[in-house]
Amino acid sequence: MSLEAGNDLESLIRIIPDFPKKGIQFLDLTTLFKDPAGLRKVIDLFYDKYKGKEISQVVGIEARGFVVASALAYRLGCGVSLIRKPGKLPAETISKSYALEYGTNEIHIHKDAVDKGEKVLLIDDLLATGGTMAAAVELLERLEAEIVGIAFIVELGFLNGSEKLGKYPIHTLIHKD
């Protein structure tokens, strides 16, 4: 792994082999989130990157994306909006299905979560194949938001997920090749 932020952040991530299925190395960020200095560092690094960009919503993806989205939104002084799995959001939503290795996933956002032209930052804990974030980008494009950036704590570079995210600037704290 290479780090922009120094070794301490990476050392707080726990690696679980064969979860949720054999052959997957799961990067467990709960061990980073529960560490006060680690969590603060993540939020401070994102804050330094995105302050002054007039972002009015940080949009987080269920569920670990919510942890970062809400703390960062508080720091930036903006709102937070949620992208969730089916059946969780109570009001009218728009949705996008996308393919997984086996089967499909679907994510939703409230139709009125973001206004047309609003500047948003999309955030999740980890970029793997990019399918989840590409679907989130499409939802925000359908709402005609202005996507200022896309942020992750970790990027699994060997899966080339960033190629699915097209023209939008991506910022990642930890790159795993």
Ligand code: AMP
């Ligand atoms: P993807 O759509 O393939 O980019 O997967 C991204 C989503 O799945 C994120 O919300 C991650 O939290 C989760 N995810 C995928 N692969 C891993 C992994 N190896 N370790 C931890 N989380 C993962």
